Amino acid sequence: MPRRRRVAVFCALGVSALLGACGSDNVREVGRNEYAAGSGRERVAGRLTGQDDGIVLFGTSRTPRDDTGGGTGLGVNAFLWRATLDTLAFMPLASADPFGGVIITDWYSPPGAGNERFKATAYVMGRQLRSDGVRISVFRQVRQGNNWVDALVAPATGAELEDRVLARARELRSQSTATR
Template sequence: MSHIRKNALALTAVAALLAACSNSRFVGNEEYGTDNQREMILRQTGGDPGASGLVVFGVDRSRQNQAAGGGGAGMTVNAFLWRATLDTLSFMPLASADPFGGVIITDWYTPPAAEGERFKATAYVTTRQLRSDGVRVQVFRQVNQRGAWVDAPTSAATNSELEDRVLARARELRSQSAGLR
């Protein structure tokens, strides 16, 4: 059996190397079988083994995740960042908002004090975590030249300023939420 053993171990080593390459996906503990009675019962009855039980040390992240998700099923991006982005861009008309993909697209908007130019914004919420790099905003600008709207560059700081406003609002929402618990 030694040659079979060597072959099997070699295959395992190759598999490990391949897995370390691209196209790999992390396999969570819940994807492995178990004969742990607690875990089997929770899996069978729809309970979450990672969120059940009593937390005696550390932070109960399962509750925070539920809170961050607003308790709603299907939310795939951080709820604080999502809500903050909506709030921040609410002065512009909304064209579309996809909470699953985390994309918010506004319609063209002309500020009252700047007739002759208009703005449109696209925002991407990219993470489930409340992270400072979890939101990206891109602003587009057009100016009216002889009755036709023509693309025009925006200030490089505009995008960053809007992102900072989103993050500030997310911080406020997070703080308010923390104070409730």
């Protein structure tokens, strides 16, 4: 089949799919409340009436929250999340997902150690401030010639970082309760 004809067929299929999506099944019923509970639009209704704070990060909500430190915008405990970011701040951040609770750093070479580099992945698990609420995996590579090769990391390294995160989270929580 010539290329122009394939493109034309592809475009025709795309247009028919779009027109099919606009069928009568998707037309709104008259008098139906789009913002009813369970419709997925109740948050929009809250924003329209001023009863919703929107996305809340790090406990900046205008409404009272529970003692978990989670706020309403994070999927994980806000104290553990902030403490993990603070603890891993010496490493460049590759990505952070506050809803899934995953923080991934980029490779970091300590000053004076140009032949080795480290990377960390932190998992904040849950909305409660608990001692098992954070897990950190540390990865290490050493340079062999022009290549980086995976190397062993002392098992205590991840545990030490977790302990530092927990200590910082407790500090943040005590600061938060002192200002209430």
